[in-house]
Amino acid sequence: MEPLNALVSVSNFMLIPALAYGSQLALGALGITLIYSILRFAHFAHGDTMALGTAAVIGGTLFLQARGIGIDPLPTALLAVPFGILIMSAYLLAADRLVYRYYRKVKAKPMIFVMASLGVMFITNGITRLFMGVGETRFEDGARFLFTVREFREWSGLAEGMALRSSQALTIVTALIVMVALFWFLNRTRAGKSMRAYSDNEDLALLSGINPERVVMITWVITAILLVLAGTLYGLDKGFRPFNYFQLLLPMFAAAILGGLGSPLGAIVGAYVVAFAEMGITYAWRRVFTYLMPEGLEPTSMMQLLPVDYKFAVTFAILVIVLLFRPTGIFKGKVL
C-alpha cells in the first residue's frame, strides 16, 4: 500500500494541479507559436488579450446566469465561450487592421512588431481593468468536484486522499480536444495547409496563389479561439484576476521557446515541461519519500529544491538555459 499512498499523495498535490496548469499554458503557448510562425513576431499582448477574452466570457456568463440558463453540472461559462471568441476575434482583427497591418505593409523589423504588440498589451490591459477592476472575480458554477478527498479515501481505503475538481478535469479534456482539432486543421484542411505553406516560405506561398491577408485573418481567429479557451479554463480553475493573466506571459513564452518557436507540438510539450518543472522543483517531497523509503531511512528535511516563492524563477531559469544552449528548442523551431 505504501507506494500507492505515495502516488496518490503526489497526484493530489502536484501531478493533477500541474497537468491542469500545463494544459492551460499549452493553449496559450500554441497561440504564441502560431502568431510567431505566420506573422513572425512575439505577441506580447497574449496574456492581457487572454484576460480580456475571459472578461467577455464572464460578461456572457453573468448574462446567462441572470436568465437562469445553465448546463449544470458543467459551468455556465462554457456556454458563453462562443460569445467570447466572437468578441476576441473582432478585437484581434481590429488590432491587426489598426496596428500590425501597417507594419506588415512597410515590412518592418520583427522588433518593431514586438514593440507595437507591447502597446496593444497596455491598451488591452487598461480595457480589461476598466470593465472588471483589479480584484478577483469568481465565475465558476456547477459541480465543483468530480470526487473529493473524503470520497476518494472512503472508496479506496487508503490513508492518503485525492481530489479532482471539475474545472481541472474540464481543462485537461478540453485542451486535448482542442489540440487534436488544431492538428487536424493544420494537416488536413486547405486553409491549414495554406497557413503552413505561408509559414514555411512566404514568397513561394504568394506565387502559388495563397492570399496572405486571408491567412493572417485565419491565424487571428484561431488565436482568439485558443486564447478565450485558455483564459476561461484558467479562470474557472484559479479565479479571474487581470494581473495573474499578465504574469502568465512569461511561462507561456518559456513554453513556446522551450518547445521550439513555430512548432505546435513543441508548444504543447514545452508547456507541460514548464508546468511540471515549476510544481516539481518547488514541491516538498518529504511525504512521498516517507512512504517510499524503508523504515528508519525516512527523510527528516522537507526534500524541497526551492521555496514555493521561487516558482517564477524556475521558469526564468528554463528560459535562460534554453536560449543559451539550445535556442531552437526541443523541436527545432525558429531562432528568436
Added chain:
Amino acid sequence: MKKLLLASTALVFSAGVALADEVKMGVLLGFTGPIESITPHMADGAEMAFREVSESGMFLGGHTITSVRADSTCVDSSAAQAAAERMISSDGVVAIMGADCSGVTMAVLQNVAMSAGVPMISPSATSPAFTTTESNGLFFRTSPSDARQGAILAGIVMERGFNEVALTYTNNDYGAGFANAFEESFLAAGGTITSKVAHEEARGDYSAEVGQLASAGGDALVILGYVDGGGSMLRTAYELGAFENFFIGDGMYGDEMISAVGEALEGTVGTIPWAEGEGADRFHAMAEEAGVQGQSSYTRESYDAAALLALAAQAAGEATPAGIAANILNVANAPGEEILPGDLARGLEILANGGEVNYVGATNVELVGPGEAAGSYREYVVEGGEYVTVKFH
C-alpha cells in the same frame, strides 16, 4: 459699487472664518487592497466620532472636525506615504486616524508622520514591532499588539489538544510579527511547529504552498493572514484534504470570509480583539442608529482612535499636531471621569473646564505608553456559517 465691494469683502472674510473653524483630521485606511471589505466600516466608525464631536458644539469653542479620507492600500508603502504626504501638506490635517495594516503604517510613521511631527492613532496595526519602535511620542494604537494575540492563540490551540501544527502567514510585517509571536509561545508551551510557510496575497493558485505544509504534516493548520490569501489557503488545504482543523488570526474575521470559504470554514477557531461591557453595547446601539456596521472588524477601535484625537486636541486647547500628541495619553488613561461612546460632549466640556477624563470608549481603551495598548480578545468558533463566541481572554 462700493457697497458691492464691501459685501464681497465681507463674504470673503466670513468664508475665511468658516474655514478657520474647521479642524481637519485624516482617515488613512486601505480602501483598496486586501482589507477593502472592512475599511469602509472602519472609516464610518471614525467619522461617527468626528460627527459627534462636531455636533456637540463644545469642541474648541465651536469648531467642527472635517475628515479627510485617503487610501493606504494596506500593501503598497509608497502609495500610502504619498497619500499621507498629501493629507498633511495639501489638506492640512492635524492628526491621522490610521493607517491600518502594519507594514504601511510603519512606513507612513517613519517616513512621513515623524518628519512632519503629526500624531497617528492606528485602529488596527497590530505588529509587535510598534511596541519597541521609537516614534517620538507620535504613534499610538487602540488595538493590542499581536505579541499578545499570538500567545492567546497558542494557548487556545494547545487547550484544544493540538500539539503539532503547521503554520502559514501572509508575507508582510503583520503576518511575520504575528507568526513569530505565535511560534514563540507555542514552542514555549511544549508544542511542535512542523512547518512555517509564508504565502502571498492575490495569487490564483495556492496548491504548492498547501502541498509543502501537507508534506510536513501536523494535526491542524494555523493561518495568520487576510481573507483573500488566508481564505484561499484554508479552502485549498481543506479541498486537498491536507488539514481538517484550522485556527485563524484576527485579519481573517469577517462575513466575506464565510461567503468566500464556505463549508471549509466549519469548526474553525479564531481570535479577534473584542471588547465587552457597557462601552461596546452603547457603541453598537449608536452604530445601528447611524447605519454603521458596528460589528465589523476594527470599527470600534476606529471610533475610539478618532475620539481620542478630538479629546486630546480639546485637552491641549488647540488643534495642533504637537498639542494632540502630547495629550493623547492623558485623556486615554486614568485618572479622570470615565467617558463612554456617546459621552464625548461631556468629555469635551470637562476638558474645557480644566478637568481630567479617562476615555474608556467602545474597547476599554488603556494605552500602555506610546505604541502599545492593553485589550481583550474574543475566541470564536464557526458553527453553521456563523461566528459563535466561546469566551473572552
